[in-house]
Amino acid sequence: MCALCGVLGGKDHWTEPLKRDGVYVRAHDPATRRRERTLRISAANTILGLFALSLEDWQGDSYILRTRTGKSEIVADLAALWPIAEKLAGRPLDPLDTQVLARREALNG
Amino acid sequence: MAELNERNIPLFTPVNLITGFLGSGKTTLLKRMLTSSALADTAVLINEFGEIGLDHELIERIDDNMVLLQSGCLCCTIRGELAEAIRGLDERRATGEISPYRRLIIESTGLADPLPILTTITADPVLRHHYRLGLVITTVDAVNGMTQLDRQPESRKQAAVADRLVITKTDLASGENVENLVGRLRRINPTASIVHAVSKNFDPEDLIGGDLFDIASKTREVRHWFEDETKSLEQSARNHHRHDHDHHHHDHAHANQHDPNRHSDDISAFHLIFERPLDWTAFGLWLSLMLHRHGEAILRVKGLLAIQGEPAPVAVHGVQQLVHPPIHLEAWPSMDRRTRIVIIGKGLDEHAFRRSFEAFVLAPEIRAEEQKSFA
Numbered sequence: 001m002c003a004l005c006g007v008l009g010g011k012d013h014w015t016e017p018l019k020r021d022g023v024y025v026r027a028h029d030p031a032t033r034r035r036e037r038t039l040r041i042s043a044a045n046t047i048l049g050l051f052a053l054s055l056e057d058w059q060g061d062s063y064i065l066r067t068r069t070g071k072s073e074i075v076a077d078l079a080a081l082w083p084i085a086e087k088l089a090g091r092p093l094d095p096l097d098t099q100v101l102a103r104r105e106a107l108n109g
Numbered sequence: 110m111a112e113l114n115e116r117n118i119p120l121f122t123p124v125n126l127i128t129g130f131l132g133s134g135k136t137t138l139l140k141r142m143l144t145s146s147a148l149a150d151t152a153v154l155i156n157e158f159g160e161i162g163l164d165h166e167l168i169e170r171i172d173d174n175m176v177l178l179q180s181g182c183l184c185c186t187i188r189g190e191l192a193e194a195i196r197g198l199d200e201r202r203a204t205g206e207i208s209p210y211r212r213l214i215i216e217s218t219g220l221a222d223p224l225p226i227l228t229t230i231t232a233d234p235v236l237r238h239h240y241r242l243g244l245v246i247t248t249v250d251a252v253n254g255m256t257q258l259d260r261q262p263e264s265r266k267q268a269a270v271a272d273r274l275v276i277t278k279t280d281l282a283s284g285e286n287v288e289n290l291v292g293r294l295r296r297i298n299p300t301a302s303i304v305h306a307v308s309k310n311f312d313p314e315d316l317i318g319g320d321l322f323d324i325a326s327k328t329r330e331v332r333h334w335f336e337d338e339t340k341s342l343e344q345s346a347r348n349h350h351r352h353d354h355d356h357h358h359h360d361h362a363h364a365n366q367h368d369p370n371r372h373s374d375d376i377s378a379f380h381l382i383f384e385r386p387l388d389w390t391a392f393g394l395w396l397s398l399m400l401h402r403h404g405e406a407i408l409r410v411k412g413l414l415a416i417q418g419e420p421a422p423v424a425v426h427g428v429q430q431l432v433h434p435p436i437h438l439e440a441w442p443s444m445d446r447r448t449r450i451v452i453i454g455k456g457l458d459e460h461a462f463r464r465s466f467e468a469f470v471l472a473p474e475i476r477a478e479e480q481k482s483f484a
Contacts, residue, residue, distance in 0.1 A: 013397075014393075014397075014425075014427075014432040014433065014434055014435060015390075015393035015394075015397065017434035017435065018238075018434070020120065020121065020434070021120075022327070022436050022437060023434045023435065023436060023437065024423045024434075024435040024436060024437040026389065036390070039390045040390050040393075040394070043388070043390045043391050043394050044394055046391075047394060047395075047398065047469065078393070078394070078397060079397070081397075082397065082398055082401040082402070083401065092402060093398060093401075093402065094402050094403075095395060095398050095399050095402065095465045095469060096399075096402075096403065096458065096461045096462065096465050098461070101461070101464055101465060101468050104468040104469065104472070105464075105468050105472075108468060108472035
C-alpha cells in the first residue's frame with residue numbers, strides 16, 4: 001500500500017486531473033470548479049449516507065467528513081476520502097457488498 | 110503528436126515499461142527497438158538483477174541515455190532509486206548534457222510487479238509534472254509461456270496489465286502451441302494488442318509509437334480495447350441467432366466467462382455495456398471506491414464512456430489502483446455509442462460488479478438528506 005500513498009495523495013486525482021492536452025477536465029475556472037465541487041459532495045453523500053457518514057465543504061479547498069456521533073476529520077481530496085471514511089465508519093465501504101447494494105437499491109426505488 | 114515545449118521535448122515524456130517473465134525475450138525486444146532509427150530518441154532504464162545485461166555494444170551506443178539500476182528487483186524498496194535515476198536523466202536533458210530524448214523505456218526484471226514501477230512515475234512530486242505513463246509491453250515466450258502462465262502468478266499478472274503482448278520465439282514453437290497461447294492470452298487480457306516478434310511485419314515503432322495520449326493514435330488505441338469484445342459479440346450473435354434475445358434495448362453486461370474455456374485462469378475479463386450516458390461525478394466516486402476496496406483484485410480497467418452532456422466519449426484506463434488521466438476523444442471511434450468497460454481481474458464477481466454499477470452510477474440521483482434518515 002505504501003506505493004499508493006503518494007499516488008492517491010496528490011491534488012491531481014484522476015477525477016480532477018491537471019489541465020493538459022486531450023485530458024478530460026470538467027473544472028476550467030473558479031465557477032465550474034465550485035459547481036463540480038458541489039456536485040461531488042452531493043454525490044459522495046449518496047454513498048457515505050449508507051454508512052452514516054456525511055461530507056461537507058471546508059473553505060473551498062478540503063472537506064470535512066463527519067459521523068453522526070460527532071467524530072470528524074478533514075479530507076484533503078477525493079483520493080483520501082475512502083480510507084478516512086472507512087476509519088471513521090469502523091468498517092469497510094464495499095460497493096460489492098450485497099447488503100450495501102440492497103440498501104442502495106431500496107433507496108433508488 | 111504529443112505537446113512539445115520550445116526545445117521540442119514532450120511536455121509529458123511517456124514512460125513505457127517492458128516486462129515479462131525470465132527468459133521471455135525482453136532484452137532481445139529492447140535491442141530490436143533501440144536499433145530502429147525511429148526510436149533513436151529513447152532513453153532506457155534497465156534493471157539488470159537476475160538477467161543478462163544488454164551487450165556492451167548497445168550500452169556504448171546509447172551510453173548517455175542509459176542507466177543501469179543496481180539495486181536488484183524493481184519494487185517498493187528501490188522506488189527511490191528509480192525516481193532518482195529518472196530525475197537524473199531529466200536534469201541532464203534539461204541542461205543539454207544528453208540528447209533530448211522523447212520517450213523513456215524501463216526494462217524490469219522478470220519477477221517484478223509492474224504496479225510499483227508505474228506508481229513511481231505518478232507519485233513522485235517532480236516526475237509527475239514532466240512524465241506520464243506510456244505503455245506496458247509484456248513479452249511472452251511461445252515455448253515456455255503456457256507453463257509460466259500455469260505456474261507463476263506474476264506471469265499471469267504481467268499479461269493481464271499489458272497494453273501490448275509480444276509473443277517471442279514463435280519460430281521455436283509449433284503453430285498449435287502458439288495458437289493456444291494466443292487464445293489464452295486473449296482470455297486473460299482481451300484489450301491488449303498481440304504482436305508476434307518473429308513476424309516479418311513486426312515494427313518496433315508501431316509497437317511503442319502511439320498510445321492513448323497521442324492525439325494521432327488515441328482513437329485507434331481505444332478501438333484495440335474492444336476488438337475482442339466486438340468479435341465475441343458477433344460470435345455470440347451467430348451462436349444464439351435463434352434466441353429471442355434483444356440486447357439492444359437493455360443495458361447489459363457481456364461476460365466472456367460464459368465460454369467454458371475461460372475458467373482455466375484465476376484471472377479473467379468481462380465487459381460491461383450500458384446504453385445510457387453516465388453521470389461523470391457518480392462514475393468517478395464509484396470507480397475510486399471500487400479500486401480502493403478491490404484494487405488488489407482489479408488488475409485492469411479500460412472504458413469508453415458516454416458521459417451526460419458530452420457529444421464525444423471519454424476513455425478511462427487504469428492498472429489496479431492507478432488510473433490514468435481520462436482522455437476526451439474528438440469523436441466516437443465507431444457507430445457504437447454505448448458505454449463499454451472491460452474489467453480484468455482475479456476472482457471478480459461480474460454479476461455483483463454490474464449490479465453495483467447500476468446501483469451507484471446509473472440510478473437516479475438520490476438526495477443525501479433522504480439517506481441520512483435511512484442509515
